[in-house]
Amino acid sequence: MLTELTYALEVLNQSREPVDGPAGAKEGPFVIDVITGASAGGMNAAMLARIAMYESQRRDRLHTAWVKQINIDALLEDDPRQQNALLSKTIVRRIAESHLLDAPPARLDPASFAPDELRVGLTLTNLNGLDYRLLTKSLTSPAPGFLTTRFSDQGRFLFKKGGFGEVPWSLLTDSAVATGNFPLAFLPEGLMRSASDYSTENPPAQVAPASPPGTPYFPHGLAFIDGGMFDNEPLGMAINFAAEADAGRPDPERLFLLVHPNVTLSDHRDATDDKVGYLSDELGLAAQAKRLLSMLMTENAASDWVRANKVNDRATWRDEFVGALGTIVKGTEVADPQALIDGLDGLADTIARKRAKTGPDAYRANAVRLIQREVQGIYEGLGAAGQPPSRRQRIFLLILFILDHVADLQGKAALWLEVIGHDPDLPLAGAQVSGFAGFFNEQWRGYDYRRGRADARAAFTGGAEPLRALLGDYPPEPAGRQPSQPGAGEPDEYETDRDLWRARLQSPNFPLVTFDDIDRARQKAFRDRIANRVKTVLGISGLTGVMFNLFVKPKIDKLLRGSRA
Secondary structure, three states, X not given: OHHHHHHHHHHHHOOOOOOEOHHHOEOOOOOOOEEEEOOHHXXXXXXXXXXXXXXXXXXXXXXXXXXXXXXXXXXXXXXXXXXXXXXXXXXXXXXXXXXXXXXXXXXXXXXXXXXXXXXXXXXXXXXXXXXXXXOXXXXXXXXXXXXXXXXXXXXXXXXXXXXXXXXXXXXXXXXXXXXXXXXXXXXXXXXXXXXXXXXXXXXOXXXXXXXXXXXXXXXXXXXEEOHHHOOOOOHHHHHHHHHHHOOOOOOOXXXXXXXXXXXXXXOOOOOOOOOOOXXXXXXXXXXXXXXXXXXXXXXXXXXXXXXXXXXXXXXXXXXXXXXXXXXXXXXXXXXXXXXXXXXXXXXXXXXXXXXXXXXXXXXXXXXXXHHHHHOHHHHHOOOOOOXXXXXXXXXXXXXXXXXXXXXXXXXXXXXXXXEEOOOOOOOOHHXXXXXXXXXXXXXXXXXXXXXXXXXXXXXXXXXXOHHHOOOOOOOOOOHHHOOOOOOOOOOOOOOXXXXXXHXXXXXXXXXXXXHHHOOHHHHHHHHHHHHXXXXXXXXXXXXXXXXHHHXXXXXXXXXXXXXXX
């Protein structure tokens, strides 16, 4: 999908040079200035940032990393340093370094959609956890407030056009590996964290262990796993970045594009028997662990989306109310308007001090300035041009300031949210075998890559319904320019015809594949790795280990063959 997006923007931007529009507005080129991601999406975010800002001709990196370089054979490499994980992440680091620590290009070549500054965010899950203090007036607390430990974390990076040497590439690489550290499959990744990595308004209250009082906790090494555990689709982070880029509130012309191939799929499970429903004997310990992980990541996949849509509803209602409020203020006479202003002013000050303990006056002034800019027409109708603000104008802005904070809408507006998924009736090959099938077969990865391009192009152009186009019409990328460089007899990057692929792969049910469709050698290697890691954890060896294999390996086979996407 990202390959298609980068191509589409380059083509469409050729006809979107800045032109005068209504009221002197500029159309201008499409720009990507915020990218956030979790897990594999975080890895993609890091690669896309480098491509967009410094080497637009290297779109092939995305295809190379995910189709050509990653494979189950490398993930099953023996590494005595990684005996406590199911898979080796040596290949993951090798891939990350080959694309992120590669030598700088001879000439910086930003894409047409590259901004002056690109904000990139990767979600992380902090195994150590960090303490935060929540204030309370409780007299029973030994210290002001109480502590809560949070495990969700993030890495934030700022890319500047022409600033290749300013990017902390090693830290970005480590963070990309960390966000993709699937739980139990890979060993945790260590990152050195500093106080500057966290909010200054509510920083961690972590105390340096066995140190004199007042000793700062940071810098400190912490352990991280897959960022998707607590924030699998970081829309909230993208919205916050957009607000920073747009001077306080995301521009209404900004498109937030969620990329999630399986977001349209249901993860519902029916009862397995009539007596105890889903809590049947069939749901053994391993199946429960697998289900719990699926529950956690599925729930988090759309949590930001749900919250954003709720904010959209409230922001829409608020915007509809603004016009009515202007009419009310304009047509209402108050016996003592100054007293009303003083009362509203006092409440606004209380809110500002609560929201911004340092600089409440600046916080309030900025918030009011943003409100005034958005309701300028109504505001001007309540006063005289060229004159100091009237009482009605002051009352109008104060009420809106208070309303925004009561409804938790300060700095928020309705957002343009769209999603790129795929047809749930046409499965992706790599989504089978608990989402690991793609690692077993390069052809399966190649098909899913093509599905991403085809699905994205349909969304961007509108397909058969051009009025639903997200970006506009443009021609497919010529085969000779496609990153995979398909040779003679190879399907080009938009070819997803099932009959063609089924004949090509001699698989009558493709793209629906199972563990049985994996070649026998890789089946055995994967099953043996799982059994060996379980024995390592339990400390089993010798004759006991042989007996364990006889009993457990058939169970593993059953679990793998019965797995679903």
